[in-house]
Amino acid sequence: xxxxNTTANPAIKAPIVRFAPSPNxxxxxxxxxxxxxxxxxxxxxxxxxxxxxxxIDITRARPEFETAIFEDLGWLGLDWAAPIRRQxxxxxxxxxxxxxxxxxxxxxxxxxxxxxxTARISExxxxxxxxxxxxxxxxxxxxxxxxxxxxxxxxxxxAGAPHAWRLDMQAVLDGLGSALSWSEYGFGPSGETGEIxxxxxxxxDVVLARRDVPASYHLAVTLDDAIQNITDVIRGEDLFAAxxxxxxxxxxxxxxxxxYHHHGLVRDETGRKLSKSDGSTSIxxxxxxxxxxxxxxxxAGIPV
Ligand code: GLU
Numbered sequence: 200x201x202x203x204n205t206t207a208n209p210a211i212k213a214p215i216v217r218f219a220p221s222p223n224x225x226x227x228x229x230x231x232x233x234x235x236x237x238x239x240x241x242x243x244x245x246x247x248x249x250x251x252x253x254x255i256d257i258t259r260a261r262p263e264f265e266t267a268i269f270e271d272l273g274w275l276g277l278d279w280a281a282p283i284r285r286q287x288x289x290x291x292x293x294x295x296x297x298x299x300x301x302x303x304x305x306x307x308x309x310x311x312x313x314x315x316x317t318a319r320i321s322e323x324x325x326x327x328x329x330x331x332x333x334x335x336x337x338x339x340x341x342x343x344x345x346x347x348x349x350x351x352x353x354x355x356x357x358a359g360a361p362h363a364w365r366l367d368m369q370a371v372l373d374g375l376g377s378a379l380s381w382s383e384y385g386f387g388p389s390g391e392t393g394e395i396x397x398x399x400x401x402x403x404d405v406v407l408a409r410r411d412v413p414a415s416y417h418l419a420v421t422l423d424d425a426i427q428n429i430t431d432v433i434r435g436e437d438l439f440a441a442x443x444x445x446x447x448x449x450x451x452x453x454x455x456x457x458x459y460h461h462h463g464l465v466r467d468e469t470g471r472k473l474s475k476s477d478g479s480t481s482i483x484x485x486x487x488x489x490x491x492x493x494x495x496x497x498x499a500g501i502p503v
Pocket of ligand 1: 219221433434435438
């Protein structure tokens, strides 16, 4: 596991970093690792550490988990600059960005439900066609509604048909003059540092606004990093591939590109990354069992 990124780098001045948990469960040791790497980086470089609550999934976000986030981070000895940004309070900003992409003709309303999408892909694959998967293993959206006429779209929306908004990835890539890249330091999945070439096409037509919320993780995280002037995004390497989408959105929306450090994850004995649904490694339960702050740091692979 990579050690730490807190040895001051003279080239980095007054960075702004963020820890951005979703309040849909208790934080685990992996979150402690990410929060501490961000906080120590800020301290080492005379920078600022911000806390962002990523609660666009209003069906899963719960106030008690938000309270637990504050408690756990405080117990770990972290402090953060006010105000805390809560994504659910900024839907209007996400709507505006979505509107820009709509005007550019780069997004389309996608009417298939999850079950319909799965059924459609099974049909396609039954004909022997190989269907692409995204880096998370999910099949690309079939995208047949990409070609609906403007009036058909408007009619279906007016009739109340549930829909998400998806990026027309092929149209975007066709209009892209040159390849995009981002600056990575620290560790990617294969230890990469330097300029990493973005490969957003591997994601297919990503969702930018969900049926019930005018944003998706990709849209909200990219906009918020820009709005909060984040200079360095320090997060787990499980989000390395998603950075291709974020870099593309920065380009399309004219936003600055921060530097990225995708750090190694804390894994259990079987090599699997920790999950919020497995409460046994939550910071709160370890604390209740008597773990000290130093114990958590050791488990998180952070020098005490
Ligand atoms: N909200 C995301 C999570 O809890 C983190 C997003 C990010 O750091 O870009 O996994």
